[in-house]
Amino acid sequence: xxxxxGCDHAGIEMKEAILPVLRELKVEYEDVGTCGEDSVDYPDFxxxxxxxxxxxxxERGILIxxxxxxxxxxxxxxxxxxxxxxxDTFTARMSRLHNDANLLVLAGRITxxxxxxxxxxxxxxxxFEGGRHQRRLDKIRQIEExxxxxxxxxx
Ligand code: RB5
Numbered sequence: 001x002x003x004x005x006g007c008d009h010a011g012i013e014m015k016e017a018i019l020p021v022l023r024e025l026k027v028e029y030e031d032v033g034t035c036g037e038d039s040v041d042y043p044d045f046x047x048x049x050x051x052x053x054x055x056x057x058x059e060r061g062i063l064i065x066x067x068x069x070x071x072x073x074x075x076x077x078x079x080x081x082x083x084x085x086x087x088d089t090f091t092a093r094m095s096r097l098h099n100d101a102n103l104l105v106l107a108g109r110i111t112x113x114x115x116x117x118x119x120x121x122x123x124x125x126x127x128f129e130g131g132r133h134q135r136r137l138d139k140i141r142q143i144e145e146x147x148x149x150x151x152x153x154x155x
Contacts (some may be wrong), residue, residue: 001124003060004052006032006045008071011064011108014116018062018106021120030058045093046074053079053103061103062120068107075103076096082137087111089128096126 005022007015012034022029032048034040042065049061053075063071068085075083083103084095087110095101104123106116129132 001060002028002058002129003062004032004049004058005029005062005064006034006044006049007064007108008034008045008066008067009037010039011071011106012037014064014106014108014111014113017113018116018120021117022105025121025124028126029062042070043074046071049077050078050081050103054080056080059102062106063103064106064108066107066109068105068110070106072105075105079148082140086119088115089118089122092122093126096123097129098135100128100133142144 002068003022005015015031017050019029019031032045034045046063049063052058053061063075063083065071072083075081081103082099082101083105084091084099084101085105085107086092086095087107092104095104102125103152104120106119
């Protein structure tokens, strides 16, 4: 599986900590930055990863900022992106089983690096459960379609 991973300055340390886990899981990744210590704006990096997931260029993505909140807000603006802010292995597991999350968001200033590593392992190893959860995802897709038609029918 090919993914994109991105972060702001508050997520660099955690990103460095989880890259070896991606290699261990044989997940092919491209790091879109940021790579330095300088303060940057999380929407710039969130957009790079989320647009690629939205367009199907990559199957999944990972984004990291301080709280994970900014990256979640950005990523969930993109149609077809189901970004999940996961703070433990339970939320990681549920985000895959029930939400088929395709973008994992981590909180670099809150979650311990070792917990983040476990979250990543769990997130990649847990399949989507389907069934009644697929019906709910279909409804999310329908909401996206309705939003598009509201926009195009604006006077
Ligand atoms: C950066 O200081 C911080 O605001 C950012 O990493 C993130 O937590 C935003 O939601």
